[in-house]
Amino acid sequence: MCLSIPSQVVEIHAEDHSVTVDTMGVKRRVSSHLLSEPLEFGDFVLIHIGFVMNKIDKAAAMESLALYREIIDKLEQQGE
Template sequence: MCIGIPGQIVALHDSRRDHAWAEVCGLRREVNVALVATEGQPLSALLGSWVLIHVGFAMSLLDEQQAQDTLAALYAMQEVEPDVGLFMRGEGGDDALR
């Protein structure tokens, strides 16, 4: 299953350029933010932003309401899709969000 999940950028990576830490369902995950970074602005401008994460990349920016609505839908889906439940809990190995 291919799925994107909202996360909030909470910190910049100390040593990896274009990488940050996003909080996703209570867990911190390293994500590449090159696709959502704005040219000419520091990466720190992304702190606090909501992004849609897929395979370890922040694919697009979301507003907080979009992020919350998507998370609510994913939580509802885990009732009928066991794979979504595993994904939301960070199970399935280190590749769950990559």
């Protein structure tokens, strides 16, 4: 099973078909070679093993990120 957290495009690197994304505060550079549509600054995407797999709309990304934050908060509370 793969769990993909929505990531936001924060930089575009046209020279090598890659983008830098922010995934809940963690930035990393990933390939956009597999995506047929162009990406823009601020787009939300799902990533698998270093490749952008698809673009998702902002509302779906925000809903998913809120759920991830809720899970993280509950796990942190259990660890106290």
